[in-house]
Amino acid sequence: MAVQQAPVPNHSDAAEADQDARLSGDPFSRRRFLKATLAAAILPAIPRVGRAAAPPAKRLVAGTRTIEVNGRPAKVFGLTDPSGRPGIRLDPGERFRVDLVNEAGTRTIVHWHGQLPPWTQDGFPWPQTPPIANGAVQSYDYAPTPGTYWMHSHEGMQEQNLMTAPLIVHTAAELGEDRQEVVLMLNDFAFRTPEEVLAGLTGTGATAAQAIATKMEKAPGRTVDAPGMPGMDMSKSGMDMSPPTGVPMDLNDVHYDAFLANDRTLADPEIVRVEHGGRVRLRVINGASSSQFWIDLGDLVGRVVATDGQPVHSRAGSRFPIAMAQRLDVLIDLPERGAFPVLARLEGEGRQTGIVLATAGARIPRIAESAQTAPPVDHSLESWLTAVEPLAARRADVLRTITLDGRMKPYAWSMNGEHWPQVTPLMLDEGQRVEIDLVNRTMMAHPIHLHGHAFQVVAIDGRPMQGAVRDTVIVMPMGRVRIAFDANNPGRWAFHCHNLYHQHTGMVTEFRYRGIAI
Ligand SMILES: [Cu+2]
Numbered sequence: 001m002a003v004q005q006a007p008v009p010n011h012s013d014a015a016e017a018d019q020d021a022r023l024s025g026d027p028f029s030r031r032r033f034l035k036a037t038l039a040a041a042i043l044p045a046i047p048r049v050g051r052a053a054a055p056p057a058k059r060l061v062a063g064t065r066t067i068e069v070n071g072r073p074a075k076v077f078g079l080t081d082p083s084g085r086p087g088i089r090l091d092p093g094e095r096f097r098v099d100l101v102n103e104a105g106t107r108t109i110v111h112w113h114g115q116l117p118p119w120t121q122d123g124f125p126w127p128q129t130p131p132i133a134n135g136a137v138q139s140y141d142y143a144p145t146p147g148t149y150w151m152h153s154h155e156g157m158q159e160q161n162l163m164t165a166p167l168i169v170h171t172a173a174e175l176g177e178d179r180q181e182v183v184l185m186l187n188d189f190a191f192r193t194p195e196e197v198l199a200g201l202t203g204t205g206a207t208a209a210q211a212i213a214t215k216m217e218k219a220p221g222r223t224v225d226a227p228g229m230p231g232m233d234m235s236k237s238g239m240d241m242s243p244p245t246g247v248p249m250d251l252n253d254v255h256y257d258a259f260l261a262n263d264r265t266l267a268d269p270e271i272v273r274v275e276h277g278g279r280v281r282l283r284v285i286n287g288a289s290s291s292q293f294w295i296d297l298g299d300l301v302g303r304v305v306a307t308d309g310q311p312v313h314s315r316a317g318s319r320f321p322i323a324m325a326q327r328l329d330v331l332i333d334l335p336e337r338g339a340f341p342v343l344a345r346l347e348g349e350g351r352q353t354g355i356v357l358a359t360a361g362a363r364i365p366r367i368a369e370s371a372q373t374a375p376p377v378d379h380s381l382e383s384w385l386t387a388v389e390p391l392a393a394r395r396a397d398v399l400r401t402i403t404l405d406g407r408m409k410p411y412a413w414s415m416n417g418e419h420w421p422q423v424t425p426l427m428l429d430e431g432q433r434v435e436i437d438l439v440n441r442t443m444m445a446h447p448i449h450l451h452g453h454a455f456q457v458v459a460i461d462g463r464p465m466q467g468a469v470r471d472t473v474i475v476m477p478m479g480r481v482r483i484a485f486d487a488n489n490p491g492r493w494a495f496h497c498h499n500l501y502h503q504h505t506g507m508v509t510e511f512r513y514r515g516i517a518i
Contacts, residue, residue, distance in 0.1 A: 054097065057139065058088060062110060062132075062153075062163065063103040069189055069258050069265065077104055077163035079151055086185070086263075087151065087165030092172040096144040099137050104163070107131040111154040111451070112167060113325060114309055114471040117142040119491025119516075122451055124154050125217040126492050127518070131155050145454075146171045147309025148283040148327040150185070156213045157194035157289075159500055162187055162263075164287040169309075179281040179331065182272050184355055186322075186344050187260040188288040194500070197254055201411045201501055212504055218421040219492070219518075220510055249477040250408055250444045251348035251376055253501055254290045259346060259353035266369045269341075270355045276337045280357065282330040284344075286322045289500035292377040292447070292474075293344040295320045295328065296352075300340055302330035304381065310454060310469040311388035321347075321377040323447040323474035325498040332357075339364050345374040377445065379476060383460055385468040391456045391484055396435040398487075400426060404440045404448070404475060404497070404507065412505045413442075413497060419506030426495075426511045432487040440475040446502065447474045448481075450511070451493040455485035472498055492516055 058081065065078040080086050088098065096117070102108055109131040111123035120129050121140050132138045146169045153163035166183050190197055198209040262270045274280060282302065284295055296319050303314040306329035314331070322328055322344075334340060339362040343354035350370045358364055406413030418424060428434060435458065438448055449472040457467030459482035475481045496508035512518075 057097040057099045079165035089168045098140045102132045114149045144169045160194035160289040179279045188256045188291040189258040261353040280332045284328040296343040302332045308470040325472040347377045387469045397432040398434045401437040413502040413507035415509045420508035423509045428487045435484045447498040453485045455483040
């Protein structure tokens with residue numbers, strides 16, 4: 001089977017990168033850029049032929065910036081366009097043609113979360129796709145999937161230091177619906193370094209934590225399928241996994257200094273101007289490393305129309321749970337005038353962050369950073385969701401159980417009892433329908449993410465459903481979720497818990513297509 005892989009030129013040569021930087025600052029090259037933009041603007045009338053017609057690649061800088069948190073300056077990473085705006089927004093039909101410029105002062109690699117590029121452009125530190133050196137430029141070119149997506153570093157624990165940004169791919173239908181787009185990006189923030197946070201969790205020193213953080217790059221080697229391995233044994237899938245009652249569950253491993261909404265706290269929230277009676281498409285992105293929230297619209301009623309960028313049959317409500325790495329598209333029709341807070345409340349606690357939608361002249365209320373305790377994030381939304389575009393009905397060719405294991409003391413998490421990178425890849429063939437039973441044997445919820453594929457939630461706790469199509473699903477403590485996907489993107493793909501500290505203490509495995517040379 002031919003593997004379609006776009007070339008990824010990796011200009012690791014520093015001199016070449018310097019030249020790139022000089023060129024971009026050159027007014028002559030800017031004139032050329034403007035000419036190219038003009039050409040792109042008149043393009044729709046002309047049949048698309050050849051590369052000459054393509055618009056110039058977008059420039060995305062992985063760099064550092066200083067933001068203010070709780071009245072203190074904080075140096076964090078950032079992923080910004082040339083105007084300093086975080087992330088990337090693509091027009092309908094536009095390719096993801098991006099030059100990622102690493103000015104972060106250290107190596108990095110950026111993952112386009114939920115997108116379905118060829119595996120060599122996915123931004124995971126496989127041996128074949130190593131991190132990008134400081135000063136180097138890496139180019140990407142693939143057909144993007146429309147919807148609300150995001151990007152984050154997969155290098156070490158840079159994600160915790162806000163190497164995260166929105167990635168929005170518009171559709172013609174959305175642009176025609178006459179709604180104001182509002183992006184709400186959530187992050188958790190600590191003045192401690194991520195290594196100090198991890199050291200606090202594992203009870204080790206920061207140096208040991210640093211060593212743990214580099215393990216992500218040590219991919220498993222030339223291992224093959226082991227059908228009889230423990231934990232992947234189908235005979236175990238009949239065991240009773242119903243949630244125990246009265247057993248306490250663990251929430252919020254990490255105590256954070258702040259929760260950010262578009263980089264700001266409620267002490268100084270972003271005020272988004274909206275029209276009287278405005279119509280909004282709210283794109284919520286949970287970019288937090290170890291925190292889950294309830295989105296609280298107050299008295300407003302919103303309709304969830306997409307989860308993880310994929311359309312769902314709309315579901316109305318005012319409070320919606322969002323797990324780590326997930327996204328929600330919520331349509332909101334505002335009342336005539338006023339100020340409307342959109343809050344994100346931390347599960348299990350009353351701490352909150354958010355933004356305010358406000359019509360001109362509206363009085364902006366002061367919003368406290370703490371409120372009533374929110375319950376744990378749960379499946380109250382998930383269990384109601386149905387996909388607008390479900391997978392075709394088909395029997396599974398591969399059906400596997402993957403157990404989620406681990407505990408708080410000692411702090412270590414695993415899949416099938418294996419800790420990354422000592423894991424056995426799940427081997428797949430292109431064309432297979434794959435079903436995975438995720439069985440959580442821990443007292444924490446785990447938001448599980450598959451790279452390079454969109455999967456459908458087909459059962460929760462044994463109850464079959466035509467659930468949402470997603471890239472990240474939460475598995476409740478002692479709960480079970482079955483997902484299904486088509487193996488249609490050959491390569492090496494990470495499958496992991498999106499809690500950064502669970503990931504870095506081992507809760508990662510690999511789905512690998514047969515025939516991929518390693
Ligand atoms: Cu986890």
